[in-house]
Amino acid sequence: MKTYLVFGASKGLGDAFVRGVPEQGDKVWVVSRSKPESLDLNDGINRIWIQADLSELNAAARVTDKLANETVDVLIYNVGIWEREGFEEHYTFDKDEPADISRLIHVNITSAIVCIQAVLPHIRQSAVGKIILIGSTAGLNNSNSTQVSFVASKFAIRGITEALREHTRKDGIAVTCINPGELAAEIPYEEGSERALAAYNGTRIPLQDMVALVKCVVSLSKAACVKEINIPALTDLNT
Template identity: 75%
Template sequence: MKKYIVFGASQGLGDAFVRGLPDKGDHVWVISRRRPDNLDLDDGIYRTWIQADLSKEDAASIIIDSLREETLDVLIYNVGIWEKEGFEDHYNFDNDAPADIANIIHVNITATITCIQALLPNLRQSEAGKIILIGSTAGLDHTNNDQVSFVASKYGLRGIASALREHVRKDGIAVTCINPGELAAEIPFEEGADKAISKYNGTRIPVQDIVALVKCVVSLSKAACVKEIHVPAITDLNA
C-alpha cells in the first residue's frame, strides 16, 4: 500500500492523479480549496480531503495538523496559477497589477517551499519517498512565453527541485520535476486520451500521458532518481 498526497487535486491534472495514479488499497490525501468529486469514487482507494487555500500563509500548518505523523510515500505538487488572460493574444505584462504578481509568486513558489518543508518528516518515514513537482515547458529556455511572473515561477520551480534534491539525498528521497507543455486539462481523465487528442488534433497533451509518466517514476526502486522530464506536445516547435 502506498500513501500519496496530491496538491491542486480538484480538477484537471490534479484530479487525474487522484483518479488514475493509486491502486486499490492505497491512501490519497487530496489538497484543494473546494471539495472535489473524486472523493465520491468507490474503487477501493482511500481518499481524504484536506481543505487548504495555498494563497494563505497558514496552508502548510493546516495540512500538517490534518496529517500529523502519517507516513507519506509520494508527494505530488501540482499547483500553478498564471496572469489574468495570460494566454490570450491581447495579454500585456505592462498591465499586471503588483498584487496579482505577488500572488502568483506566493502560490507557485513560496507555498511550494513551505508545504514541502512541512511534510519532509512524513516523507522521511517512507522506505522510498518521492517528491514530484509539476512544472511547465514555460520554465525552459527558448519557449517564447511572455508572462513574466508565471515564467519566472516555473523557472523557480526547477530551482526548488534541484536544491531540494540535494537536501533530501541523504534521506533517500528522490525529487523529480516534470515539465509538460499545454495540457488538455479540461477533458476529464475518465473520458480517455483519445478524446483529448481528437479535440485538439494532437496539439495538447492528454492528462493520461502525465499520469502514466508519474506512475513510472513512482514504480522505480529507491536506487533510482529521475531528475527532470520535459514533455512538450509533438507539434510544439518552441519547446
C-alpha cells in the same frame, strides 16, 4: 500499498493524478481549496480531503495538522496559477497589477517551498519516499512566453527541485520535476485520451500521458532518481 499526498487536486491534472496514479488499497490525501469529485469514487482507494487555500500562509499548517503522524510515500506538488488572461492573444505584461504578481509568486513559489518543508518529516518516514513537482515547459530556456511572472515561477520550480534533491539525498528521497507543455486539461480524465486527442486535433497532451509518467517514476526502486522530464506537445517546436 502506498500513501500519496497530492496538492492542487480538485480538477484538471491534479484530479487526474488522484484518479489515475494510485492503485487499489492505496491512500491519497487530497489537498485543494474546493471539494473534489474524486472523493465519491468507489474503486478501493481511500481518498481523504484536506481543505486548504494555498494563497494563505497557514495552508501548510492545515495540511500537517490533518496528516498528524501519517507516513507519506509520494508527494505530488501540482500547483500553479497564471496572469489574468495570460494565455489570450491580447495579453500584455505591461498591465499586470503588482498585487496579482505578488499573489502569483506566493502561490507558485513560496507556498511550494513552505508546504514541502512542512511535510518533509512525513516523507522521511517512508522507505521509498518520492517528491514530484509539476513545472512547465514555460520554465525552460527559449520558451517564447511573455508571461514574466508565470515563467519566473516555473523556472523557480526547477530550482526548488534541484536544491531539494540535494537536501534530501541523505534521506534517500528522490525528487523529480516534470515540465509539460500544453495539456488537454479541460477534458476530464475519465473521458479518456482519445477524447482529448480528438478535441484538440492532437495538439495538446492528454492527462493520461502525465499519469503514465508519474506512475513510472513512482514505480522505480529507491536506487533510481529521475531528475527532470520535459514533455512538450509534439507540435510545439519551440520547446
